[in-house]
Amino acid sequence: MTAIPVTATGPGAERLWRDALAAGSLTLPFCDDCGRAHFYPRVLCPHCGSRAISLRPASGRGTVYSTTVLRRRPQDGGNLNVALVDFAEGPRMMSRVDGIPAESVSIGMAVEAAIVIEDDAPVVVFKPVGGA
Amino acid sequence: MAGSRLRGSAAIVGAGQAGIGDATGRSAFDIVGDATHAALADCGLKLSDIDGVFSATMVNSMPAVNVVEYLGLRPRVTEGTNTGGSSFLAHMQWAALALDAGLCEVALITYGSNQKTGAGKFVSSSEVVPFEAPYKPRYAVTPYALAAARHMHEFGTTREQLAEVAVAARTWANLNPEAAAKGPLSAEDVLSARMVSDPLTLRDCCLVTDGAGAIIMTRADRAKDFPKKPVYLLGVAAENWHRWVSSMPDLTVSAASRSGPRAMEMAGVTHDDLDLVMLYDAFTITPIMFLEDLGFCPKGEGGRFVGDGKLRHGGGFPLNTNGGGLSCVHPGMYGLFLLIEAVRQLRGECGARQLPDPKLALCHGNGGHWSSQVTAILGLGETL
Ligand SMILES: [Zn+2]
Numbered sequence: 001m002t003a004i005p006v007t008a009t010g011p012g013a014e015r016l017w018r019d020a021l022a023a024g025s026l027t028l029p030f031c032d033d034c035g036r037a038h039f040y041p042r043v044l045c046p047h048c049g050s051r052a053i054s055l056r057p058a059s060g061r062g063t064v065y066s067t068t069v070l071r072r073r074p075q076d077g078g079n080l081n082v083a084l085v086d087f088a089e090g091p092r093m094m095s096r097v098d099g100i101p102a103e104s105v106s107i108g109m110a111v112e113a114a115i116v117i118e119d120d121a122p123v124v125v126f127k128p129v130g131g132a
Numbered sequence: 133m134a135g136s137r138l139r140g141s142a143a144i145v146g147a148g149q150a151g152i153g154d155a156t157g158r159s160a161f162d163i164v165g166d167a168t169h170a171a172l173a174d175c176g177l178k179l180s181d182i183d184g185v186f187s188a189t190m191v192n193s194m195p196a197v198n199v200v201e202y203l204g205l206r207p208r209v210t211e212g213t214n215t216g217g218s219s220f221l222a223h224m225q226w227a228a229l230a231l232d233a234g235l236c237e238v239a240l241i242t243y244g245s246n247q248k249t250g251a252g253k254f255v256s257s258s259e260v261v262p263f264e265a266p267y268k269p270r271y272a273v274t275p276y277a278l279a280a281a282r283h284m285h286e287f288g289t290t291r292e293q294l295a296e297v298a299v300a301a302r303t304w305a306n307l308n309p310e311a312a313a314k315g316p317l318s319a320e321d322v323l324s325a326r327m328v329s330d331p332l333t334l335r336d337c338c339l340v341t342d343g344a345g346a347i348i349m350t351r352a353d354r355a356k357d358f359p360k361k362p363v364y365l366l367g368v369a370a371e372n373w374h375r376w377v378s379s380m381p382d383l384t385v386s387a388a389s390r391s392g393p394r395a396m397e398m399a400g401v402t403h404d405d406l407d408l409v410m411l412y413d414a415f416t417i418t419p420i421m422f423l424e425d426l427g428f429c430p431k432g433e434g435g436r437f438v439g440d441g442k443l444r445h446g447g448g449f450p451l452n453t454n455g456g457g458l459s460c461v462h463p464g465m466y467g468l469f470l471l472i473e474a475v476r477q478l479r480g481e482c483g484a485r486q487l488p489d490p491k492l493a494l495c496h497g498n499g500g501h502w503s504s505q506v507t508a509i510l511g512l513g514e515t516l
Contacts, residue, residue, distance in 0.1 A: 014262065040263045040379075066285070066383055068277040069330040070270055082269050082329075084278055084378060094264045094378035103330070107285045123266045 003030075003054040006043055013041035016055055021122045026113050027055035028089050039091035060113035061088040062126060069102040081105050085126055099127040139398055140516045142228035142239075143355035143362035146175030146348035147475045152461045153312035155342035156249045160189070161202040163344035164244035168203060171346035175358045177238060182348075184209035184236030186227055187243060188219035190464050199242060209236040215372065216499025217412055219243075220468035221506035224349065225368040231351045244344030245463035261376055270329060272414060273337060275377035275501035277329035280417040282383040284331060289420065289435030291331050295322035297416035298335050298458050300443035305455025307445060307485035312341045313459040322416075336416040338457035338466070345468040347475070356513075363475045364516055366492075367399030367509035377501040384432075385425060387505040388496060392426035396494075399509035403428060407490035408477050409449070410470040412498035413456040419443075422496055426507065445485065453477060453485050467497035467506070474510050491515050 004020060006013045006029065013029060017040075020027045028037045031045035032052035044051050062085040070080040081102035086092050097105040098114070111126035148170025151163035158166070164187075172179060185207045189195040196212030199205075209230045215222055220241055227239035269275070283289045299319055305311035317335070325333040355362035371387035371394075374380045396402070409428070411419045420434035429437040442449040454460040454473040461469050474493040476482050492515055497506045 066278040066282040068274055068281055069327075070268070070274060071327045071329065080268060082267050082274050082278070084383070092378060094267050094269065094376075096267050107281065118266065121266070 003056045006041070006053040006055065008043070008051060013043050013053065017041040020055055021115060021124070024115065026058045026060055026115060026124060028058040028087060028091060029053050030056050037087070037089040037091050039087070039093050058113065059088045062086055062111050062113065064097065064105060064107055064109040064111060065092060066107055067097070067105045079103065083126070085111060093124065095124055095126055097126045097128065136398055138228050138232060138365070138368070139400070140364045140366055141352055142231045142349050143352050143364045144347050144475050144510070145350050145355050145358040145360065145362055146171040146177065147472045148174055148346050149310065149469070149472055150344045151244070151246070152310045152343045153341050154249055155246050158246060160244045160246045160250065160344070161198065163246065163342065164199060164242050164346070165202060167244060167344040167346040168240060168242055171240070171348050174360060175348050177348060179203060179205070181238045182240045183207045184211070184227060184230055184239035186211045186223035186239060186241040188212055188214040188223070188465065189243065189245065207236065209239070215370070215504035215506070217414070217465040217467045218370070218497030218499035218504045218506040219465065220471060221368065221495060221497040221508045222370050224365055224471070224508055225370065227349045228365050228368070231349065237350065239349040240346060241349065241468065242344070242346040243465055243468045245465070246342045247464050248340050248342045264376055264378055272501060273329045273332060276415040276417055277332045278377060279383040279421065279502060280331050280415070283417060283421065283435070286384055287432035287435065291323060292319055293435035293439040294331065294336055294416040294420070295319040296438050296441065297413065297419055297443065298322045300438070300441070300447065301413065301452055301456040301458040303445040304453050304485055305459035307483070308455050308460060309483070311455040311460040312339055313455070332415055332417070338414045338462035339459065341461050341463050343461040343463040343469065345472050347468070347471060361479050361512060363478050363510050363512065365508060366401070366511045366515060367395040367397070368506070369394035369398065370504065370506040372504045375500055375503050380502055384421065386421055386502045388422050388425035388507065391505045391507040392496070395507035395509050399511070401492060401509055406492050406494050407450070408453065408474060408487060408493040409451045410474050410493060410495045411451060412466055412470065412496060413452055413458050414462070414466070414498060416458070418498060419451065422498070426494070426496060450487050453482065453487065467499070470495055470497070471508070471510070478510060478512055
């Protein structure tokens with residue numbers, strides 16, 4: 001996939017990002033002027049103000065910046081991991097780490113992104129690198 | 133120096149509270165009315181003297197406008213900026229500005245919530261956060277738990293040090309007749325309480341209570357005409373870097389690291405000058421981070437700073453002497469209540485928990501998820 005320009009008219013940054021995600025592509029918005037990535041997607045660069053933003057395929061690699069276990073009763077879905085993950089490209093997103101118990105997720109853990117469907121919408125989650 | 137024109141230009145001349153803890157049967161605006169009545173009685177003014185109204189709530193789209201209607205006022209200034217729990221400290225800044233400009237003569241800053249006993253029970257915003265909602269965070273605890281976990285990871289802060297903040301708050305609450313949570317509380321009680329969002333247990337979290345507060349401000353030139361000692365606004369500064377925790381640049385540094393130095397510079401005070409520190413304690417991690425960000429200890433040392441018990445009654449570092457949001461009152465937004473405690477301490481009205489002759493207080497409000505940070509310095513006449 002090539003870069004998707006975020007233009008001054010038509011679908012906005014969030015819509016373009018979600019459409020790409022729905023098509024199976026996790027992207028990150030990059031500024032074509034200062035070169036830095038940001039998240040969530042915006043129509044102007046929060047680092048330099050440039051309008052020259054494009055969505056580029058993300059590496060999907062990340063590191064857990066922080067993590068918590070939201071304690072819930074089994075009938076409410078049981079314990080849930082909520083994490084902040086730093087992409088290798090720099091930006092951070094809220095997500096969760098699947099594939100291991102919520103309480104086994106740790107700060108500094110290397111993770112990789114996956115797209116899952118929840119409530120009929122694509123959602124970015126992470127899994128430990130190597131499927132640990 | 134920016135803002136110095138406002139230093140000491142306005143003062144709190146009246147303060148009142150109502151429905152602290154439990155206001156069964158009374159609406160949020162009922163207890164706003166009760167608190168406003170108490171604040172007016174405190175300074176000898178009439179309801180009709182109020183010509184500036186400042187308010188914010190979590191549940192009304194135009195809270196200051198609701199207050200105007202309920203109280204039957206026709207103010208010249210109606211101001212409802214909502215920056216969360218810090219709103220009321222920011223309102224002091226806008227009130228001082230409006231008073232200084234002659235836009236109003238008597239400013240009311242008020243807040244009330246019956247979130248404990250009201251029909252809706254716990255009231256939080258219904259706003260959907262597009263890039264957080266899919267992960268089902270529980271607001272407000274999850275953002276603060278994430279910060280606590282990161283603080284522990286980076287600096288070696290322990291759950292025992294977090295617990296000490298709650299234990300210390302209780303020692304003050306036990307001396308405050310109005311405090312909603314009293315009785316013995318040990319570190320073990322905090323650590324063994326139900327885990328809510330790791331590493332924070334139920335006792336690391338603020339109370340869910342009812343409560344309303346009101347303060348009355350006038351220009352300094354007429355503040356001496358009221359019955360109680362005026363409490364002057366010597367410095368105030370607001371900073372805001374993000375809204376939601378996933379956009380917080382560094383989970384161990386809040387914008388208090390800028391609001392604090394700015395407010396202290398405006399007031400012309402140093403840490404050693406302060407007699408009382410009132411920090412928004414929504415969770416046990418928040419005072420720890422704010423003590424660092426406000427410069428009372430180096431970044432990362434907050435846990436060890438509080439760990440020796442200095443925050444407890446008699447411990448030598450008077451913090452949150454009402455018992456704080458952890459043990460006194462936390463009706464959704466707490467900022468106004470820490471201001472009222474500072475006013476009462478500076479006036480010498482605090483009974484068993486009264487500090488010896490305090491003259492200067494630092495008050496710090498937090499709004500959102502570490503988002504809006506507002507620091508204010510309050511002082512008696514001799515600090516002008
Ligand atoms: Zn840029």
